[in-house]
Amino acid sequence: MIQIKLHPHAFDPLQSIQTFQQQAEFRAAAYGANAIFIGTMRDFNQGDDIVAMHLEHYAGMTERQLQDLTEQVLTQYPVDHVLIEHRVGDIVPADAIVVVAVWSAHRKLAFAACRELMEALKRDAPFWKHEVLADGSRRWVEHNTAG
Amino acid sequence: MIQIKLHPHAFDPLQSIQTFQQQAEFRAAAYGANAIFIGTMRDFNQGDDIVAMHLEHYAGMTERQLQDLTEQVLTQYPVDHVLIEHRVGDIVPADAIVVVAVWSAHRKLAFAACRELMEALKRDAPFWKHEVLADGSRRWVEHNTAG
Amino acid sequence: MSIKVLFFGSLKEQINKAQVLVDYVEPLTAAQLWQQVTGKEAIPNTVRVAVNQSYSDASTILHEGDEVAFFPPVTGG
Amino acid sequence: MSIKVLFFGSLKEQINKAQVLVDYVEPLTAAQLWQQVTGKEAIPNTVRVAVNQSYSDASTILHEGDEVAFFPPVTGG
Secondary structure: OEEEEEEOOOOOHHHHHHHHHOOOOOOHHHOOEEEEEEEEOOOEEOOEEEEEEEEEEOOOHHHHHHHHHHHHHHHHOOOOEEEEEEEOEEEOOOOEEEEEEEEEOOHHHHHHHHHHHHHHHHHHOOEEEEEEEOOOOEEEOOOOOOO | OEEEEEEOOOOOHHHHHHHHHOOOOOOHHHOOEEEEEEEEOOOEEOOEEEEEEEEEEOOOHHHHHHHHHHHHHHHHOOOOEEEEEEEOEEEOOOOEEEEEEEEEOOHHHHHHHHHHHHHHHHHHOOEEEEEEEOOOOEEEOOOOOOO | OEEEEEEOHHHHHHHOOOEEEEEOOOOOEHHHHHHHHHOOOOOOOOOEEEEOOEEEOOOOEOOOOOEEEEEOOOOOO | OEEEEEEOHHHHHHHOOOEEEEEOOOOOEHHHHHHHHHOOOOOOOOOEEEEOOEEEOOOOEOOOOOEEEEEOOOOOO
């Protein structure tokens, strides 16, 4: 399964994983290895206190691009299931931004697929972060670092 | 924080992570990156159906070794928090065996620390798997594969 | 028929436009569309181009009804 | 005083012992202890040695009251 979802409101990534695993197609005894990455909004960036953030996205292309990059990663790292959920809209520190979870029979494959999916998402998924600093000023985050 | 726990009975790794994050020392807006690996018992191994397993361990050395290997990994990958929980005793397919979770401000560091902790655990933590096959016969798992 | 042009992130603020409809006159490349809409010369190296919601490039030939987006480096995740 | 010797995993079954107490006679290395308890020659390459719950090796000099463990490759996680 490939499951991709955008959240306009706060979400709980651990709950998302649990819900994913409750589906009929999910056979827990088949996988063995589950690698997960959860990204959360920090209250600091580049030496400044950040009090809020707007996560802009390109509606339509985002979903399509996440699907495409997942299919691309799966050709090289054929894990059994992929769950990707990403927040959009106005968020505050400690809110979850992204969860990428993969399930495989093999630990090495699970780790590699999870990492590659996060790198591909950071590189190509059309989201843009607009930070609100403690003094009320706003700035666009200019680019993601390679992981 | 370094938190290490052995479970003599079934445990829910997602619940363990949630409980860990509810501690006073855990400041969710500080980390940004949370990498998790969850290992689950499969119902097959080396071409055979496995119906149950006993997880033997060296009580005392296990806890000490997990603590030591974590401190060792942290010298190279200084993440903020590490949670390691591992099942012992009699288990059945789909039961969680292990969870390794790390929190850091940096995604690359979180991924690397989580993977290294799992590799160190697989290589050095004194656990031994004794499988029960579908025909009732038993066998020791001979060695872990490198990840 | 027209082409829908979208801008995102900091580029949207620099161009001071989020969405524009332009008349389609063939042949038209993404680079020509950029010049027409922004009044600027070449598409900067850091600006990415998507045609019909897939990554594309400056030399792509556009067609009637296409949706074309220009945006700065993405910063999700 | 004595030394406590522990075996784990498949080795416990091969040796047919889980725990043995042996009298301490100095000097004694882990390799000599292995010979004394198992009746076998050298410690096999695949067998790991722990002294007082820390990884050690065949040449380690043992002391009164030590806890020594021999076990096969670990298979946790």
